[in-house]
Amino acid sequence: xxxxxxxxxxxxxxxxxxxxxxxxxxxxxxxxxxxxxxxxxxxxxxxxxxxxxxxxxxxxxxxxxxxxxxxxxxxxxxxxxxxxxxxxxxxxxxxxxxxxxxxxxxxxxxxxxxxxxxxxxxxxxxxxxxxxxxxxxxxxxxxxxxxxxxxxxxxxxxxxxxxxxxxxxxxxxxxxxxxxxxxxxxxxxxxxxxxxxxxxxxxxxxxxxxxxxxxxxxxxxxxxxxxxxxxxxxxxxxxxxxxxxxxxxxxxxxxxxxxxxxxxxxxxxxxxxxxxxxxxxxxxxxxxxxxxxxxxxxxxxxxxxx
Amino acid sequence: xxxxxxxxxxxxxxxxxxxxxxxxxxxxxxxxxxxxxxxxxxxxxxxxxxxxxxxxxxxxxxxxxxxxxxxxxxxxxxxxxxxxxxxxxxxxxxxxxxxxxxxxxxxxxxxxxxxxxxxxxxxxxxxxxxxxxxxxxxxxxxxxxxxxxxxxxxxxxxxxxxxxxxxxxxxxxxxxxxxxxxxxxxxxxxxxxxxxxxxxxxxxxxxxxxxxxxxxxxxxxxxxxxxxxxxxxxxxxxx
Numbered sequence: 001x002x003x004x005x006x007x008x009x010x011x012x013x014x015x016x017x018x019x020x021x022x023x024x025x026x027x028x029x030x031x032x033x034x035x036x037x038x039x040x041x042x043x044x045x046x047x048x049x050x051x052x053x054x055x056x057x058x059x060x061x062x063x064x065x066x067x068x069x070x071x072x073x074x075x076x077x078x079x080x081x082x083x084x085x086x087x088x089x090x091x092x093x094x095x096x097x098x099x100x101x102x103x104x105x106x107x108x109x110x111x112x113x114x115x116x117x118x119x120x121x122x123x124x125x126x127x128x129x130x131x132x133x134x135x136x137x138x139x140x141x142x143x144x145x146x147x148x149x150x151x152x153x154x155x156x157x158x159x160x161x162x163x164x165x166x167x168x169x170x171x172x173x174x175x176x177x178x179x180x181x182x183x184x185x186x187x188x189x190x191x192x193x194x195x196x197x198x199x200x201x202x203x204x205x206x207x208x209x210x211x212x213x214x215x216x217x218x219x220x221x222x223x224x225x226x227x228x229x230x231x232x233x234x235x236x237x238x239x240x241x242x243x244x245x246x247x248x249x250x251x252x253x254x255x256x257x258x259x260x261x262x263x264x265x266x267x268x269x270x271x272x273x274x275x276x277x278x279x280x281x282x283x284x285x286x287x288x289x290x291x292x293x294x295x296x297x298x299x300x301x302x303x304x305x306x
Numbered sequence: 307x308x309x310x311x312x313x314x315x316x317x318x319x320x321x322x323x324x325x326x327x328x329x330x331x332x333x334x335x336x337x338x339x340x341x342x343x344x345x346x347x348x349x350x351x352x353x354x355x356x357x358x359x360x361x362x363x364x365x366x367x368x369x370x371x372x373x374x375x376x377x378x379x380x381x382x383x384x385x386x387x388x389x390x391x392x393x394x395x396x397x398x399x400x401x402x403x404x405x406x407x408x409x410x411x412x413x414x415x416x417x418x419x420x421x422x423x424x425x426x427x428x429x430x431x432x433x434x435x436x437x438x439x440x441x442x443x444x445x446x447x448x449x450x451x452x453x454x455x456x457x458x459x460x461x462x463x464x465x466x467x468x469x470x471x472x473x474x475x476x477x478x479x480x481x482x483x484x485x486x487x488x489x490x491x492x493x494x495x496x497x498x499x500x501x502x503x504x505x506x507x508x509x510x511x512x513x514x515x516x517x518x519x520x521x522x523x524x525x526x527x528x529x530x531x532x533x534x535x536x537x538x539x540x541x542x543x544x545x
Contacts, residue, residue, distance in 0.1 A: 046387075051387055051390055051543070052543060053544050071393050074391060074392060074393040075393045079388075083384055085383050085384035085385040085386075085387060085388050086383075086385070086388075089320065090317075094316075098312075098313050099392070101309040102309050102310075102389075102392045102394060103392070103393060104393070
């Protein structure tokens with residue numbers, strides 16, 4: 001097991017940031033660590049990287065306990081912290097040299113490795129620039145490069161794509177996909193599509209508790225057995241009338257719109273048309289949604305703490 | 307540790323800080339020694355007392371300026387998390403940063419040796435200068451810089467604001483340098499004990515050219531205590 005978390009609890013003052021979660025990640029897996037903001041993702045990651053100690057529970061990385069043998073753990077981890085802190089007054093090349101030195105890489109190996117990493121992360125043109133003068137996307141690449149310089153067994157990325165524009169987002173995702181070859185990667189995000197684009201397995205936490213740990217396709221199957229139709233009428237209608245329609249599982253009102261959840265395998269759209277016609281009402285919009293990633297995310301994380 | 311030292315020292319050299327510190331120190335000391343009234347020429351004796359009595363006051367402002375950035379900025383930028391998740395011990399980080407600040411101070415101090423040779427040459431007969439006293443004073447001044455750097459590093463680790471760090475360090479340096487000495491004049495019975503807490507007492511003893519192990523131990527233990535405090539502050543994330 002590359003990363004094993006057993007009954008991990010972290011309490012900050014009065015607040016339980018992480019509440020008794022356990023999971024294990026095998027070698028070579030890419031796992032998305034998902035949850036809304038403030039769910040405890042970063043706290044879990046900070047514990048796994050040895051930055052803060054757990055209140056209770058045990059975390060091992062590559063077989064080393066993070067509390068007992070922090071140095072060994074830190075050597076095999078590559079970590080990109082949230083918000084990607086960097087020394088803005090250093091040059092890209094200089095910075096990678098410094099980080100490589102911190103990992104005690106011999107100078108003979110370090111030079112070719114820096115070259116390789118710069119190539120891999122697409123920093124070729126920027127390598128002699130000040131980090132402070134780089135755009136956010138390139139800074140993120142530098143952050144990834146420093147996490148990768150010592151060829152770590154385990155790569156931990158805390159929200160690697162937050163705050164990037166759509167193009168940069170795709171570039172960084174592609175890059176993560178490329179570098180994740182042969183490594184155990186765990187990355188946190190609150191964007192479902194990201195998980196879909198990058199990995200097979202997903203761990204979802206909410207309010208510090210583990211709410212799902214499964215392959216993505218299983219989650220889609222379990223949660224995806226109803227489709228959603230978003231409908232808007234010209235004149236007000238009652239929610240109860242909609243719920244009474246055949247094939248409808250439940251209805252949620254969202255302003256003027258209704259989200260109509262249909263039962264498995266049924267299409268409620270003809271019913272909705274008929275309903276509108278009967279009531280002399282007009283349909284303003286009717287949108288059929290496949291059970292989207294957002295829907296799964298919502299259904300997993302919207303519930304209040306147990 | 308050596309990596310942190312290198313990084314910090316390079317960052318001094320790559321920014322204006324190093325040149326500014328060296329320039330300001332030498333200008334201030336040079337003016338006090340050679341130009342301002344009551345300089346060594348007016349005085350008529352070939353000694354460097356002005357340098358050694360004024361340099362600590364220059365250091366009270368300069369050293370906090372050197373150290374104020376060391377932890378405060380890392381804390382502010384979040385790069386502390388980066389360092390602490392690398393295979394570095396807390397001591398590596400504290401001593402690396404401390405060492406770089408101290409080294410920069412020594413580099414600033416080094417060119418003032420020229421004043422020794424020029425004053426020595428101006429003596430009548432040439433070379434008539436209390437060399438032992440000067441050596442003792444340089445050792446004393448280096449040890450004083452050691453303590454000031456340790457105080458500065460501690461102040462920097464306590465805050466994310468560089469200005470707070472600077473003011474705190476300058477204030478603590480001042481208290482340690484003359485504060486205890488002045489306090490001693492206020493109290494009757496324990497005057498000597500209180501005086502011995504301050505830097506000035508030990509610094510003056512070294513200036514006479516007598517390297518007493520008690521004075522050296524005083525400087526080393528105050529610096530050690532400050533660094534231990536810094537290490538504790540850095541480690542406090544674990545509490």
